[in-house]
Amino acid sequence: MIGMTDLRDRAEPPAAPLLRALWLGLRGEWTAAHEIAQAHDDANAAWVHAWLHRIEGDESNAAYWYRRAGKEVGQGSTDAEGEAIARTLSDR
Template sequence: MTYDEFIFSIEHADTIPDKLDVHLQALWYDAKGDWQTAHNLIDHLEDRTSAHVHAYLHRVEGDLWNARYWYNRAQQPEYKGDLKDEWEQLVKMLL
């Protein structure tokens, strides 16, 4: 799937596309405004990529302390830019 196809699915589909990994699923639900589903998909996973997405989701929530914890677990620097930019970078990295 390309980035443009991913965006199209967010803008025009009511159901999540098949064959997205859990990280992209979480970012898809986040873009659809369903933070809780996005968080539920990620919060129990232990790998670094999940921790990175988890950190982003806590930034969305406004819980910066928790976001910093998850950036540390992901071994990633804390993102200081716009949430939209971070979301786009994560999606492009994962596609």
């Protein structure tokens, strides 16, 4: 199972696209991370997309993507949410 610490410590991106989007987001590579999230049309991609907007401070856009993901708007730390996303994605 991959967690946020694992993603932060990796020198190379993970092969799984949505985990790669998380990895890129942790590095501030917003354009590349968003492109990956937008290339997938499912709830997990929408969740990653919401998380990215939340980190960027774009709460209204994040809220849109949370609705698309079928999730409540993220509360608490973005690290904790990122951990939950990473675990969900690595369990697939």
